[in-house]
Amino acid sequence: MRTMTNTLLATLIAVAASQAMAQEAPWLLRARAVHIDPAGKSSPLGGNGAADRIGVGSKTIPEVDISYFFTPRLAAELVLTYPQKHGVYLDGARIGSFRHLPPTLSLQYHFLPAAGFQPYVGLGVNYTRISKVKLLDGAAGLEKDSWGAAVQAGIDYRLNQRWSLNLDVKKVTIRSDVFVGGATASRVKVDPVLFGIGAGYRF
Structure with missing residues (x-):
């Protein structure tokens, strides 16, 4: 009887251990290289047609993200x-720069x-903090905060239970009013598309 009990207990422990190992780790940490391609459009106010020609430069940055699976x-x-620096251009000529932090x-x-x-696929919210604005030698400024929607689509390729490769595309709404002489002159629509490639680790 004791032998049968011990055998049954050992079997239950083995089954529980195998099920625990089979369960997915709830956290996923990724590191990506992300190319930011801004829309770079603007909406002029008061008939200022020059605002239509304002553009924001593209760049590639490192990115870290963390996911929790419910x-x-x-x-x-x-x-x-970390805060990213972007050049601002008018008719192709650089007129200044700004930094933004966009968590x-x-x-x-996940299918x-x-x-x-x-x-x-994903749907979320973006908050962007704009700082260190240098436009037209200080004659123009940008609104400091931006809230907007974010949509994404991506794919993971599982190398094993822990490691994966990742491709990801996001569209983020980032907009800011442009101030000249204390008055609102335009609204810049950065609205970037972000193309990312990287690796992930489950833990």
């Missing part, structure tokens, strides 16, 4: 980076994986 399909992703929080749905590939 279920195997539903996750929340927080995108982090983004998204809710994602069933197939042959190691697992696509996902």
Whole structure:
């Protein structure tokens, strides 16, 4: 009887351990290289047609994001980076620069994986803090805060239970009023598309 009990207990422990190992780790940490391609449009106020020709330069930056999986399909992703510097151009001529810090929080749905590939879509909110604005030798400024929507689509390729490769595309709404002499002269629509490639680790 004792031998049977010990055997049953050992079997239950082995089954529980195998199930625990089979469960997905809830956290996913990714590092990406992200190319930022701004829309660079603006809406002139008061008939200032020159504002239509304002553009924001593109660039490639490092990015880190962390996701938490509430279920195997539903996750929340927080995108982090450090303040990024962008050049501002008028008719192709540089007229200044600014820095922005754009953390983004998204809710994602991950589809069933197939042959190691697992696509996902996401919808979230972006907050951008604009700082160190230098436009027209200080004659113009930008609004410091921007709130907007963020949409994304991506795909993970699972190398093993921990490691994966990632491709990701986001569209983020970032807009700021332009001030000249204390008056609002235009609204710049940065609205970048972000193309990312990187690697992820589950833990």
